[in-house]
Amino acid sequence: MSEQKVRIAIVGSGPAGLSAAARAKQLGISHLLIEKSDHLSDTIYKYQKGKHVMATPVQLPRRSDMKFDAGKREAVLGLWDDLAAEFAIDALINAEVLSITGQDGDFVLKVKGAANRWQRPDKPGEPHGPNVAGAGSDQVQEIRAEKVILAIGTQGNPNRMRVPGGDLPHVQYQLDDPNAYDNEHITVVGAGDAGIENALGLLEDPKLDNVVTILNRTADFSRAKGPNVQAMFAARDEGRLTVMPETTPALVENGWLTVETRDGPQRFRCDRIIARMGSAPPRAFVEGCCATFIEQEDPDGGKPKKVIKPGTGIEFSSPDREAYPKLSPQFESTVPGIFVVGALAGYPLIKHCMNQGYDVVEFINGNTSLEPVDTPLLAAKFSALPGRRSVDEWLEFLRENVIILNGVSPLQMREFMLDSDVRFYRAGDTVFERNEPGSSLFAIASGSVLVEVDPRDRSITVPIETGSIFGEVGLISGRPRGATVRAAEDAIIVEVSRLSALKLMAAVPAAKEAVTRISVERQLLQIFKSGLTSADLADVLDDYKIVRVRAGEAIINEGEEGYDVFVIRVGSMVVERTVAGRPVFLSYLPAGSYVGEMALLDGGRRTATVRAAIKSEVIRLNGDKMRALLARNARLRERFETDMANRQRLNSFIEAKKESFSGAVDLYSSVATFLVEQGIGDATDVLLIDEKLCVGCDNCEKACADSHDGLSRLNREAGKTYAHLHVPTSCRHCEHPHCMADCPPNAIHRGPDGEVFIDDSCIGCGNCQRNCPYGVIRMEMVPPKKPNLLSWLFFGRGPGPGEPSQKWAKANLPLTGDEKKDAELTKKRAIKCDMCSGIPGGPACVRACPTGAAIRVKPEEFLTVARLEA
């Protein structure tokens, strides 16, 4: 076997490689499938035992000689072994490809290992019986091939834990047999498909007494398949699994794990960590294929390093760790004759891989007319657009014109467009209206749109040009559309659902960067106003950083040097100053404020400490560039100076007060700190009760119930109290509502006045109730209508004002006997405060308080030391 030449060498025997080999065999093309491990399809082989393998996306047809259906790991592997044997595929196992050199028509693959001929194993999914001898052998041989297909996947290169202790032996990147562990505290890091499946596998056998926790970096679970996410939540609801969203590991110790959560650090027992944080292409190997190496001087004077000569080898779409190779629509890389398919091409799903394996062999065999299997689906999407373009031309058109899609490979484009919509708008057509609910992202492929920024005057508009995006606020906040957008001229616009957009941003770093830059730019324009244009900000935006800040962490420390400006993007901050040795709470900054302008203008040291009230995100703007911007823009400078003057007034006010009113300042400071501890940092509007006035009549609760379906959305008594200021259990309409993170029917929205409400499409799943850190959502059956007040007053009919007892409600349900209708009547729904939206008088709890104890406040208005002056 030392010298052989085949037409096609296929590296990697996963779904893509197997499918390619099967097609080659069917076409009678000489081929060799080369596999590093001692069995076929190593990625699936390494799935945990008994794992259910899914066949998504459902709408995508399969085109391959290999068969595949959803089923257990063992069944899938057994089927593939059978088929590979039936087709008599030529395959080597225990053969690791070290390098690929040569050129199109004559490649040389250097292969290390025993390189045994593959034979069907006795048991499916087992190493391959008698012929494994020689595994681990170091012999090296050469294989020659006219064409090479790289189907090596990315699983060999998992993303590592990069926290202190991440290299400890109990951190593993794979789970072979979930039943191998018993009575352990196991934390799975990463809630993608692999992580969720591992976590569920660990729970499968109830006899094994494992305590399993799964961490997810963000609040949503966009990386994983829907059924997996549902199964995960089901396990959580049964109390078998702890799911921690918005949580990242911070420190690994033997037996313990410290994580960073939304509300600060948390340390818990952890005997084993299974890190499933995705994987990246094995870049060094792929880039080195057929590359020319040159020596480069080390700038530090060390030994010259061998680097790849630019323009040779397989090129990647960007320098990011998770970027993929540049490919033609026929999967050909920048080295002619080397093709890349499967996960390494950016397609982690089995069906995609199998189709690509088939297609690539057809292409190599000269079948240029073969259309990708998803072409009819895409053609249907493009059919309503003007101009006769082919599917490929449309894809290329969109990719070239839309900035956020520039870095997407043509193949990723196909998948992306399957999940998105593209529409043609005539000049003047409305894309969406102000206050319409919606969280999708729009991208302009041709033409332009006008944003009507002033609801009172439609003629005041801001244009958005070809290539840019709009509606991106929906990705972050879930607020309704802030303005009406119309097509300024005939336009072709892509609408991307929130989940697809998040997926795109996760998979294509360049797209994430583009979206972030545009949203940061718009945010700055909105906050700074002063007639700035995006051209003014270009310089500042070349040097910004998005910084995640933990709850309690300071972004500015009193007395330090520095004049960078911070814009609060997510979360909120508190400003403190040390007066007479004690920290005094100065003010509260909600998302959308900026801070740091004082040192920027007067060049002095920082005069106060700014720390995060809750887990937050700030945009850090380079001070020098901001100074340059202020020098160019007098109006902005004026604005900053006004803010600084206000702030100085506050400072001198504090100075003046500190002698005479230190007691009052202390009390104010401690009350403010208490409120921030109660999560006011999240809030946009919160109900407080002054217990110096509250007589405990519960009229607030009764009024709430009587204004909303007979159910109270607040619990007056529950909650914390400090200095007679009580924070009852009631919705505070968070800036970034936790309840919205995971609502299957997407029933939770933010209304025009900032209220977060649940609409009638609620299915009663209870996710919001569990996600709310403040316990303000109830799951209740809506009671029947009560007789009116006067008939209660005069005749004693009905239960009277307030929430009726459950007993009364059940006894008086107008049941029909029709099962379906009755189920609807008795169904539990999620009930929460909607700030009495649509009720002219405003919040009932406040209106109904006889003594004035109940008040609703916006935290930034309530939490300012300026109140002391009042």
Add this chain to the structure above:
Amino acid sequence: MATRGAKQIERSRSSAHEGFLQHRNHRWLKIALGLSIAALIVYLGVDVEPRHNGGSWYGYTLGTIGALLILWLTMLGVRKRAMTRGYFSLKAWTSAHVYLGLSLIVIATLHTGFQLGWNVHTLAYVLMMIVILSGIYGIIAYSTLPEALSDNRSEMTRSQMIETIAKLDRQIDIAAQLLEDTEIVRSSLKENPFRAGIFARLSGSDRNCRNARALQDMRARLATATGEQEDAIRAVVQLLERKAAALARIRRQLKIKARLEVWLFIHVPTTFALIAALSVHILSVFYYW
């Protein structure tokens, strides 16, 4: 820095809240005072023959104002329970109720022209004064007691307080199994602080408290007990002491609540009696006109 801080001095005044007595910078106090002083000035200024009485033109005017006021003040009970959608503030209503109600002292007294006797007219006046006096108690209670109510419950809800008692009862029940004589301890399990008479509620103590009796008895026994019994009794005593503290908290809570509410049991029924007497008063006046 802190871009919003000082700017908000103005706006924050609006979220600095006022109680019902201060509502809108004492708007209704001023109106009520104005009404009373005006009534007094006219009373002193006009010369009614033979003397001021309810039957003069001025008497009728004050009588009409007073009767309408009484009916309107009664409407607070409906207003409080009817959560209509339009703009209203119950705090403003309470504020007006308090001050206009107090102004009735002046208006109704001037209406009588100080002619009082043993008749239905004076009955209406007296009933009204009882209503007002009970109301004055209410104002005092509302402005002094809530702080104590808040302090006493220290963030516990009513159901948490009940749950605490139930938990202690379960523990006492188990601990009592080791005692030789369990009857008095078991009887303490039936103690229900919510089933207390009006005076027990208002005083906040119950002389017949079974828990207190059990505690007293067990303490006495502790002094003489030895060995295992001593340990068992000590455990029970500790639990009974904890329960005594928990009961005391509930009783204090009930006491304060009762003191906040007791006046309504006079205020509201007397109001209805007053309206009845007032109707008779008005009818008879017109009948004998």
